[in-house]
Amino acid sequence: MVQDHKQSSLNVDRRQLLQGVGGVSIAAVAGCLGGEDGEDGDPTFHVQLEVNADNDDRVQMVELISTSLEDSGYFSTEIETYEWNNYIERVMDLEYAESGNVPCIGLSGTFNPESFCQALHHSTNHGQCCNLVGIDDSELDDLLDDARYGVEVSGDEDLRRERYDEVWTHLAENRYSSITHFDLVAGVTNNNVHGFNMYPFSEGIFNYGLHAPQDEQVMWMDEDADPRETDVSDLEEGGTLRGAVGANVDSFDPPYSTDTTSTLAQEFVFEQLLRSDKEGNLYPWLAEDYELEETNDVERLDYEDYMTSVEADEEGILDTDEQIIVRHPEDDPVEDDEVRVLLPDDAQEAVDDGTFGMRFRYDLHEGIEFHNGEEFTSEHVIATVERYYNSDLEAQTFDSLLHAEADGDNTVYLYAQIPDAEAERELPGIYIHSMEQADLEGGDLDPRGDDGVEPIGTGPYEFSEFSDEEYVEYTKNDNYWLEELGLEQKEWFDGPEDFPAGPVIDEIDLRIVPDDSSRSAALQNDEIDITYGLSTADLDEFDDSGDYVVKSVEAGGYEYIQYPVHSADDEMPWDDERLRQAINHLVPREQIVEHVLNGWARPAWTDLPELAEEAGTVDADALEDEIRPYNEYDPEAAAELLEEVIEDHDLE
C-alpha cells in the first residue's frame, strides 16, 4: 500500500507499507563530491544510487552515502532522482533487477518482524513490494517461511523468536540490503494535556493515548498543573481535547479505507476483538478471552477438493461476485480459462470436514452495547467478516482468514487457512460493525452529505460531527461497556484499582490541517492541544520549551538501500557478499541520524526495531551484540574487504 507522505502505514497490525512521498519535481543530483583523491588513483567501482526526489531527507541520506563511498577512494558514484510515481513504477519493474543500480526506498513495518525482512528479501516479492533487486536466496526464503508458517512455529512463540534470530544472522552475513535507521514518531502536546504517551503508530495517538489499560495509559486535561509533575493519581475528568490531524479523514468505513488518518478517526468509534500494547502483545478486548484450540498441518493445496471452478477472462478477471478465499496455487487467472477457487460456502464445508490451518476460539463479553443500543453478540462478528468480503481490504483479510463461525451468542471461532504465527494478530483484525450498518454497500458508511450515515460502534467515543477537510468531533460514550463492566473484569489488568475503565476526556475536537507548519503554529497559538507529524526542527523547538511536551517512540518506519545481486558482472561483482558488506560498512548510519534526521531516528544496528523485538528475537541485546559489528561504520574493514574482492576478481 502506497502512502501519502508522513502519514504512512495502514492497518498497523497487518502490512508493511512503503513510505512514499507524493509531490512533484524531477531532479537529477550529481553526487560527485571529492572522491578522485583516493590513494589508488581511479576508483575501482562505480555505483549508481537511485532515490525519489520528493523526499528531501531520503535524498540527503543518499548523498551522504555517496560521499562516504567516494571518500573511501574505491568508488565513483552517481545519484539519479525520480518523481515518486515514476520511481515506484521503475523500481517495482521485474527488469529493474538487471539495471545494476542501487535503489533507496522507505517502508513502514509493524509488530510483525516479518515486515523488516520478508518484504525486502523473499524471492516471491520480486517485482512487487519490495524485493527490488531480485534477491533469490532459497535458503533465506525457507528461513523466512519457517519463521512464520507451519504447525511448529505457529504455536510456539519462543521457536519463532529463535528462527527469526537465524534470519537476522543470515541477513547480516549476506547483506543484501542495508537498513539505515528506524524512525521515531513524535506527538506534541501543550501543558494542559497530562499523561500523554506516544504509540508506535501515529494512527494510535488518540485511541491509545486516551485510554489503554494494557499499558496503564490514560490522558486527561488539567490547565492548572504541570504535566511533568502529575501522575494518574492527579487525574481529572472531563474537558475537551483539541487536536489536529495531518490529512483528511477520507472514510469512516473501515473495510473501505486504507489511510492512516481514516484509521485514526475510526478507532474512536470502532473496536476489535483484541487490542495491542505498545510492544505488540495482544489482550482480549471485546472478547473476554481467546484461545488457539487447534492447529492442523494444512497447505493451501489441501483445499483443492472443496474448490469451485470459475471462468477467468483474458485479463484474469474471475466471473464471480463472491469473495475468493483461496485461489488454487497452481491456477493462473490470466493464462487459464478456468480457475479453481475456494468461496465462502466451500470454506465452511472444508472447516466442517476439519480441513483448516488453525482454529481460535473467542469468548465474547456479555453486555457490550453499541452506540445505537444493539447488544454485541457473535452475529456481529460474522456480519463484519462478511462486510469485509470484496472490500478494499479483502486481500489482506482473506490471505489468512478462512472462515468465521458463531457458536451461540457469545462464542466465535475464527479459522486460519494455514498454520501461521501471525494469525493470532491478523485474524481478529477487523473493526466490529453494528447490525444496522453491516449490510451497507461499500463506501455508504459515510457521514457526509444529506443522507449521511454516521459510524456506529462499541467504542468509548461517539461520532458527533464531521465536516470534510475541516474537522471531526466526538463525544464521550456515556454507556461505554468497559466502564459498565468494570476493569476488574479484565483478568490481564494488574494496574491500580482506581484506574479508569474508559477515557476521561469528554470531547474530542480534531481539526484537519495537512500543512505541518500550520499545525505547529496552531499549537503555539493555543488553538489545539495536541498534534503529531511535525518537522524535526519544530520538534526540537517544542522539546526545548517548557510549555510543551514532546513524546516520541521508535516506530516501524525505516529506509534501506538494496544491492543489485542479480546484475553482477566482471566489473561489479555484486554477487560477492564481501562487496556488499564493504559498502554496508561505509553507510554512515550515525551521521544520517544526526545530520539528516536531527536525531529523530535511531541507527539500524540490527534489522529489527524495538517494536518488533517482542516477537522477533530471543534476546535483543545479544542480537545487537552479534549483528552490530557488521553494520558499524568502518572504512578500514571496508577497505580490507574491498582489497580482497579486487584481488579475487582481478579488478583494478
Added chain:
Amino acid sequence: MALLEVNDLTVKFYTQEGVVTAVDDLSYRIERGEKFGVVGESGAGKSVTALSLMRLIESPGRIESGEILFKGEDLLQMSEEEIRDVRGNEIAMIFQDAQTALNPVYTVGEQIAEAVRHHLDYGEEEARERTIQLLDTVGIPEAESRFSDYPHEFSGGMQQRAVIAMALSCDPDLLLCDEPTTALDVTIEAQILEELEGLADEFDTAIQLITHDLGVVAEVCDRVMVMYAGKPVEKAPVEDLYYDPKHPYTVGLMSSIPRVGNKRERLQTIPGTMPDLVELPPGCSFHPRCPYAEDACTKREPPLLDPETGTKVTGTDTERAAACLEYTGELQEGLDYSVEVRSESAKAEAGAGAGATAPNSERDRK
C-alpha cells in the same frame, strides 16, 4: 477696461533636455466682443498662451512671471477655486481636435451638461434642456436624440460643433479657440467659422482665435498677433497686417496661404523649421530662416518696435508693432518684398484674398 490684458507673460517648461521658454514676455489685450487672432506655426507658443489664460499649464510647465488681468482681476493671483469658477464659465476653450477633446466614454450630452450643472447650478433636467438647445444652436440636427450619443457616433464636423456648444454652454465672455477647424475639411471649416462668428456676435463674446492659418484670421478677426518662438513678432489690425505686413515672418506665413480660385497649388512654406526653443539662436530668433537676415540680425535681438517711429513698444496699447531690426535702421539692405492685392474685396471671399510674396518664393515658383 479691456476684457483681457496680458502683461509680460513668460511661461517656461523645465524638460529633461533643458528649459524651454514657450512664451517669452508676451503682452496683449482683448476688448469685449473683439475677435483677436494669434498666428504662428506650431510651437510658436500660441496654445501655451491660451492654456495659460486658463491656468492649465501643467508640470513641467510653469508660468514664470507676468499678469493676466481678466475684467481687471489677475487670474494668476486667484485661488484654485476662483480660477475654476472662471474656467468654462467666463473663459471657455474650443480645442483643436474635437475627437480627442471629447471623452470617448461619456455621451456628448453629458459632457456638455456637466459644465452647465456645475457652473449654473442647473438640475439634471434643466441642464439637459439647455444642452439640447445648445446642440441645436450649433447646428446639430435632431439635437434631442443626439444628446445621448457617444462622441464616436458623431462625424468630425459634428464633434467640433459639440465642442463649440460645450464652450458656449455657460455664456463665456471670452472664447479661446485653438485651431478650431484644422481637423476639418474646407467646406465644414467655413461653415463652422461662420457659425462661430455668428454665435460670438450673438452672445457678445470675445474670441481669441489661435491658428497657423492667416486665411482664417482674415475671415474672422479684428486684430492679429503673430508669434514666433514664444515671442510676438508683429501686432496689427487685421487689414493692416494683410495689406502691409511689417515682419518677414508674417510675409512668409502669408505666402503659404492657399488661394481660393487658384488651382490648389503646393503650399508655399517658409523654408527651415522653428528653432529649438531650448537653444534659441542668438539675435533675432527668426534670422536662420529669414531671407533678409544680415549680420546684425545674428547679434541683436529686436524688441517690438513701432514700425513708423522705430521706438520700442511696451505694454498692450500699441495697435501696430513689429520685432525687426529694419525699424531701428540697423539693416543694411532693408526688407525687399511686395504685397500684391489680387482682389479688392479680399475679405469677402472665402479663404484669403490678399497674398504677399517674398522674392525668393517667387523665384521658386518659376
Added chain:
Amino acid sequence: MSLRRFILKRLLSIIPILFGVSVITFSLVHLTPGDPIAQMVAMNPNVTAAEEAQLRARYGLDGPIWEQYLTWMGNVLTGDFGEVIGSGRDVSEVVMTRLPETIALGLFGWAFGLVIAIPTGIYAAINKDEFADTASRFLALSGISIPNFWLGLMLILIGALWIGLWPVLPPSRHALYHPEMLWYLVLPGITIGTAAAASIMRVMRTSMAEEMNKEYVTAARAKGLPERTVVLKHVLRNSLISVVTLAATLTASIVAGSVVVEVVFNWPGLGREFITAIDEREINLIMAITLFTGVFIIIANLLADILYAVLDPRIRYD
C-alpha cells in the same frame, strides 16, 4: 450584434474550449505513471495481478485511454463526474462543497487587490515621479516578487502568533456566508490578492498616467470641473478599461494561487483538494476540478468582455 447574442456566442464557445481542456488534462493525467489502483496495490504483496485487474475494471480504469475518455465523457454529459476512488465519494459533491470556499477566497483576494490597487494606482499616477509614485513602484515590485506561500507564512507569524488578532486555523464550525467570515478571510485574502494588487496597481498607474495626458482631460479641466471630478469621473473610467483586461487574466493566477494559499491557511477549498487529487492520481477529481476551473476562468473573461462594453461604448460585439 447585440450583447445578448454576444454572450450566447461566447457561452457556446466554452464547449470546444472545455473539450480541448478535458482532452489535454485527461491525456496528461494518463501519461503520468500511477493511478489510485496502482497506489492501492503497488506496495501490497498480497494483491495479485488478477485482483488488480479486477479493481481496475471496477473503477473503469481498464481499456485503452480513448475508450476510458469516451466513457468518462459520456458520464459527464449526463452530469455524472464519477467517484473519488480512494474515498468512494461523488466527485461533483466534493467539488460543490469545496467550490464556494475557493470562490469566497478568490473574490476576497480579488476585491482586496482592486481596493488596494486602484486608489494607489490613481494616487501614484497623479503624483507621477514623486515620492509616492516611487514608493508605490517599490511596493508593487515587492508584491509581485514575494512568493505567496512565504507571504502567507509571514502573515500567520505576524497576524496570529505575534499580534494574535487572527487564529492560525480558520474557525472550525464556520458558516461560509456569515459576515464574521470576512474577518477570517483577511489574511488568506491578502496573501492571494497581493500579487494581483501589485500588477493591477502598476497597470492602473500607467494607464492612468497615459490618460491624464490626453486632451479630453485638459478639456474637462477647461470646463472648470474640480480635479476630483476630472480624475474620478473622466480619467478613471478610461483607465479602468485596461485594468479590466488584466483583472480577467488575473483570475487564472488567483485560482492558481489559491492552491498554495489554501494549504498554508488550511482553507478547505478546491485548491487543497486539487493537490491531494494530483498526489493520489484521482483522475475523476482532477478532471472535474480542471473543468470547473476552466469554466470559472472563461466566465471571468466573459464578464470582463461585458464590462468593457459597459465602460467603453466604442466596443462593438462582432
